[in-house]
Amino acid sequence: MEYVSPEGLRLDGRRPTEMRQLRAEIGAVSKADGSAVFEMGNTKVIAAVYGPREVQNRSQQINDQALVRCEYSMANFSTGDRVRKPKGDRRSIEISLVIRQTMEACIMTHLMPRSQIDIFVQVLQADGVSSYSCVSLSCSLPLIDHPHFMNYPKNNQSCGGMEGADYVNRTRSACINAATLALADAGIPMHDLATSCSAGYLNSTPLLDLNYIEDSAGGADVTVGILPTLDKVTLLQMDAKLPTNIFEDVMQLATEGCKAIANYIREVLVENTKQLEYRRGS
């Protein structure tokens, strides 16, 4: 299958180094200390942060730093085919751990000893069967409202079987970006804004921010999380295999993606702060 056309356009009309549409909003959950919605194309994630606050379970208290906890959950309706999964399955636990470790690396935990910070990430929508609505999205047409009935999975199955768990992997970048924004909204001291983005390699072209079809094509998928101003990598995951020199290019591309996301997040934060200032009337 051809993932990059001779004109250099991808299936959803993007260029190889183009990201899906980003959208972020601060303060989606009014009861939380900090919260944010982050959208990357068809993936939509809400993150809420509670804390720093008293440690709930004394035995977990750490005397010289804050305890960071994270939980990831997926809404029943977030995927194309409706599956009711038990909470706390292995995939969710794994991705919770990934998010927690990434965020822990950028939070100044030593400033808040004997306290606890909770990060909750809820996936509202995962890019999936409705991949064709992705096409319409990048052409800025309204989303197809009923992709579920259009028998798309059939042609997708030929390019890699679709397991429910794969949805989980595809949402991790959006989760980390949402968590960063929510932590910033909560006013938790951080070294930097940790951001994450993925890149892949198909048709001998490095591709930024894979969508559903490209991700299920079976090529390599590199997810990178960085601290952009400190220029440090905090998360690196890759599946399938790549020659070392190509891996460098792909990772470079993903890193560039992270930086672009970091710029976007910073813009959103500045805009939000301006709004707050305006509302306070100073």
Added chain:
Amino acid sequence: MNQALLKLISSSLLCFSKLLSPLRSSLLSCRVDVAPLPSPVAAIGKTSHAEVKEGMVGLSEGEKEFIKGGIAQDLRTDGRKRYTYRPIYIETGVIPQANGSARVRLGATDVIASVKAELGKPSALQPDKGKVAIFVDCSPTAEPTFEVNFGSSPFQVYDFVDSGPLQVKAYLLCTQGRGGEELSAELSGTLQRCLLGSKSGAGAGIDLSSLVIVEGKVCWDLYIDGLVLSSDGNLLDALGAAIKAALSNTGIPSVHVAAEASNDEQPEVDISDEEFLQFDTSGVPVIVTLTKVGKYYIVDATSEEESQMSSAVSISINRQGHICGMTKRGGFGIDPSVILDMISVANFVSRQLIDKLDSEISAAEADEDES
């Protein structure tokens, strides 16, 4: 003797609870030995080491009095009267992957409902009706205690409810540590009862026979999923409103039965991706929850007010003023005459609520069409 001991422990609990949490946990195990209630005892007994947590909403005695006093004088802490709802905001079409969806915000309470339709087979008992199921999930974003791995033990005592003159403390047990599953189950069950009527499908808010494609062979199965994103009391009314909005936002693809199959074969169906059928949602009831605090009852309680409730009655009422379902929560008894009184209040309130919802839903749909 038991009663006297209980009284003593309860009053000392009251005094020391804020100051000495270790003492409180030791008193708690004391209470286990004398408590006459069988089920909580078993639960506490199993996990006597369970950490005793502060109430969900940490309120001081003064604040509690303030809330109760305000309700008694028909001026609540946020300036509302007893029978006034918070402003309702509705957004439809929020989940593109679903057939219909809506997000409802009621103060700080924020819920999403989605409707998904799948082809299925009608049950043998009702070959002329489709199936509808409601599931509700509580996201940990709403309340950290909905987290799956909250705390170390599956059972935790999380709140003390003061029953007033009796001076007996009741323990509310919550199976925390499983992601607010008990609350989810309670909400799902209540919504099923209130919106879908009896098992036979009679009295359902939507016409189940309109979901049938080929009698006895093919029908639509509707899966209604609710998700609580943020919780500030009155989840049930908000979820009910969200489901009503999501249903009126739902388009079910029209289906053409390709060929008449013989009796035992599944007929082939052709699903149209252009034509959609809308539901008639005028019959879907609204849910009005009346929360009893002290001598009075209020609608649309916030979580602070809910923490002071003795019991709550949820009544689902349709446009004709018929009661479609009812549930009582909270452990304290209500006088039957009060219930009848509550029903007439709910009837009055529901009319305003239905009008408000209908105008909000049509405004939301108009917004969605524009964008």
